Amino acid sequence: MICDVCKSREAVVYQPHTGRRLCKECFIEDIRQRVKKEAEKQGLLKASKILLAVSGGKDSLTLADTLASFIDPKRLVAFNIVEGISGYNRKEQAEKLRKYLDDLGIELISTSFKDSVGYTLDEMVSSARAKGLNISACTFCGGFRRKLINDAGRQVKADLVATGHNLDDEAQTVIVNILRGDVKRLVRLGDVPLKLSDKFVLRVKPLRKIYEWETTMYAFLKGFEFQEVECPYISARPTLRAKVRELLYLIEQQKPGSLLRIVEEFDKISELVRQHSPKEELPTCKICGEPTSYGREICKNCELMIQSGLLPQ
Ligand code: SF4
Ligand code: ZN
Ligand code: ZN
Numbered sequence: 001m002i003c004d005v006c007k008s009r010e011a012v013v014y015q016p017h018t019g020r021r022l023c024k025e026c027f028i029e030d031i032r033q034r035v036k037k038e039a040e041k042q043g044l045l046k047a048s049k050i051l052l053a054v055s056g057g058k059d060s061l062t063l064a065d066t067l068a069s070f071i072d073p074k075r076l077v078a079f080n081i082v083e084g085i086s087g088y089n090r091k092e093q094a095e096k097l098r099k100y101l102d103d104l105g106i107e108l109i110s111t112s113f114k115d116s117v118g119y120t121l122d123e124m125v126s127s128a129r130a131k132g133l134n135i136s137a138c139t140f141c142g143g144f145r146r147k148l149i150n151d152a153g154r155q156v157k158a159d160l161v162a163t164g165h166n167l168d169d170e171a172q173t174v175i176v177n178i179l180r181g182d183v184k185r186l187v188r189l190g191d192v193p194l195k196l197s198d199k200f201v202l203r204v205k206p207l208r209k210i211y212e213w214e215t216t217m218y219a220f221l222k223g224f225e226f227q228e229v230e231c232p233y234i235s236a237r238p239t240l241r242a243k244v245r246e247l248l249y250l251i252e253q254q255k256p257g258s259l260l261r262i263v264e265e266f267d268k269i270s271e272l273v274r275q276h277s278p279k280e281e282l283p284t285c286k287i288c289g290e291p292t293s294y295g296r297e298i299c300k301n302c303e304l305m306i307q308s309g310l311l312p313q
Contacts, residue, residue, distance in 0.1 A: 005030075013217055016256035024221050031218050035066040035206050041191050042204040044071065044160060051158040051201070052078045052106070053149045056097040058219040058226045059164030063207055064106055065222055067162070073105035079152045081145055082112035084120020085137075085231060093227045100224060109152065116148055119310060125233075128308040135304060137233035143301045147290060153201030160193070165205040168212040168248070171259040174266045175244045184294060187277060190270030197282040197291035209260065287311075 001011045003023035011021035015030075022030060036045075044050060044067070052067070054060035060078075067076060078101050082089045094110075101108045114120045119127070121141055128135045153161040165173075170189070177186040188194050193202040207215060219226050251258045282291040285299035292299035298306075305311035 012221075015214075017211070017260055019256075028218065028221060031062070031210060031214060032066050032069050034209055036070050038191065038209050039067065039070075039204075039206045042160070042193055042206065043202075044162065044204060044206060047159040048075060049156060049158045050076050051149070051153045051156055051161045052076055053145075053161060053163045054078045054080050054097065054101070054108075055164070056080065056093045056227045057164070058224070059166055059207060059212075059215045061097075061100060061222075061224045061226055062210070062215040062218045063162060063164040064101060064104055065224075066218070067206060068104040068106060076106045077156050077158065078106050078108045079149060080108060080110040081148055082110065082114075083141055083145070084113045084122055085233065086122055088229060088231050090227075090229070096225055109156070111148060111152070113144060113148075116151070117144055121233075124304075124308060124310065127310055128304075131307065131309055133307055135308070136236045136238065138237050139300075140304060141233070143304065147301055149203075150199075150201055150290075154199075158201055161201045161203045162206055163203060164207055164215075166207045166210050166212045166215050167259050167263060168245070170205065170208040171248055171262045172241055172244050174262055175248065176241050179240065179244070183273075187270055187273050189266065190274065191267045192271070194274070194279075196280070197284075199284075199291050200282075208263065211259065 001021050003009050003011045003026050004020040005022055005026040009023035009025065012024050013022045013027045014020075015022060015027075039045060050067070050071070052060070052064055054064060064076070064078060080094065080097060082094070098108055112120070113124075121137060124140045125135075125137045128140075149161055149163075174186070174189060177189070188196070191208070193204050195202055248259060280294065283294065283296060284290065285292045285302055286297050287302040288299060290299055290301075302311060306313050
């Protein structure tokens with residue numbers, strides 16, 4: 001089978017949402033161009049420094065590689081967090097990540113939950129359990145990762161923080177927030193980043209229009225050996241998101257391109273809603289001084305630590 005784009009090389013990938021068969025080179029170029037288009041909208045091309053949140057998984061490697069193809073790697077700094085999950089945070093994987101980033105000319109800085117927060121994720125989870133609380137590991141993990149990424153962004157004076165969230169993640173987030181009726185969080189999505197506090201480095205998702213299978217294929221075709229071990233806490237992921245994920249896969253299978261349409265149409269709605277809603281600055285946490293959600297005096301992270309007995313009340 002010949003590639004539908006260059007009409008010369010052998011096709012190796014079928015892209016259901018476009019109905020095209022692509023060779024390795026044309027597939028890589030297609031992904032880079034789509035990431036560039038999204039990056040332009042999100043202001044990455046004009047930023048002088050961008051922090052990349054990387055885990056060593058396929059999405060973060062695809063993020064680093066695609067961005068480095070059209071942004072000077074000296075303007076990129078990668079940031080890795082070791083959560084402290086036994087059997088998951090492996091040394092060899094961290095070394096591979098460092099090597100790939102070195103090859104791309106991207107500096108890597110890292111930290112761990114233990115060094116920055118004082119506890120590993122495993123310790124947080126067991127403390128909460130000992131108190132009889134049913135707080136999922138992902139709740140701790142997501143909140144503290146967000147905080148550490150923001151801290152690192154401020155530290156390196158980044159204009160933007162880029163994460164490796166892909167189209168599947170983004171479509172799930174849109175639907176989950178609709179089902180929860182969380183309009184304020186919904187409006188924050190959208191393709192143009194929204195600054196809600198001076199303490200937040202703007203977060204962007206350059207891969208938000210790239211399917212998860214495409215980031216996997218990109219990393220595979222580039223020869224990256226990525227972290228394939230699943231986090232042992234994955235089964236504790238919030239159930240609503242897991243159900244939405246399953247449902248969206250079924251829909252995408254029957255009607256390829258559906259996820260892309262959900263996110264693209266949502267971007268248009270979000271733009272309209274933003275025009276009509278006043279921009280409110282986020283309140284600040286009374287304990288740590290970081291921005292917190294509307295209506296809260298103490299941020300979720302501090303609240304979790306107090307509940308788990310890891311922070312005095
Ligand atoms: Fe963190 Fe949950 Fe992801 Fe594991 S599955 S890395 S605990 S967010
Ligand atoms: Zn081709
Ligand atoms: Zn706080």
